[in-house]
Amino acid sequence: MENRILKNKSTNEKIYIFLILIVMGSIVYFIATSLRNKELENIKLIKTDYTLTRGIIIEKHTHKGNSIHARYKVNGKVYEGIDGFNEKYQFNEGDSLNLKYSNSEPNLMITEFNDEY
Numbered sequence: 269m270e271n272r273i274l275k276n277k278s279t280n281e282k283i284y285i286f287l288i289l290i291v292m293g294s295i296v297y298f299i300a301t302s303l304r305n306k307e308l309e310n311i312k313l314i315k316t317d318y319t320l321t322r323g324i325i326i327e328k329h330t331h332k333g334n335s336i337h338a339r340y341k342v343n344g345k346v347y348e349g350i351d352g353f354n355e356k357y358q359f360n361e362g363d364s365l366n367l368k369y370s371n372s373e374p375n376l377m378i379t380e381f382n383d384e385y
Contacts, residue, residue, distance in 0.1 A: 310370075313370050313376060314370045314376055318369060319368070319369060319371055321340055321341075322365070322367075324338065324362065324364055325360070325362065325365055326348065326362075328361050333352065335351065336351055336365075338351065338367060340377065343374075349367075351367075351382050353381035354382070354383055359381065367379045
């Protein structure tokens with residue numbers, strides 16, 4: 269009888285752990301999906317009404333994803349933005365680059381090194 273109770277407890281614990289993993293996976297999926305959707309909305313906004321300008325790469329990161337930090341000026345105000353880049357491009361910090369920024373929200377930009385450019 270005692271052995272049967274231990275088996276039941278073990279099965280219940282497995283179900284509980286399985287449900288926790290499903291919930292955690294769902295949360296991670298929801299967060300990743302909403303972040304990606306927000307990024308796509310920003311790109312769509314930029315492409316709707318944009319201005320081309322030049323900027324300077326101030327940081328480059330290749331650990332846990334590829335990103336660059338760029339500084340650019342719009343109407344005398346300096347902005348800094350972060351964008352992803354494709355690994356096929358070769359550039360360094362301090363290099364200049366082309367970018368598009370949104371006329372309605374100049375803090376939103378996309379660089380020439382992004383596939384969505």
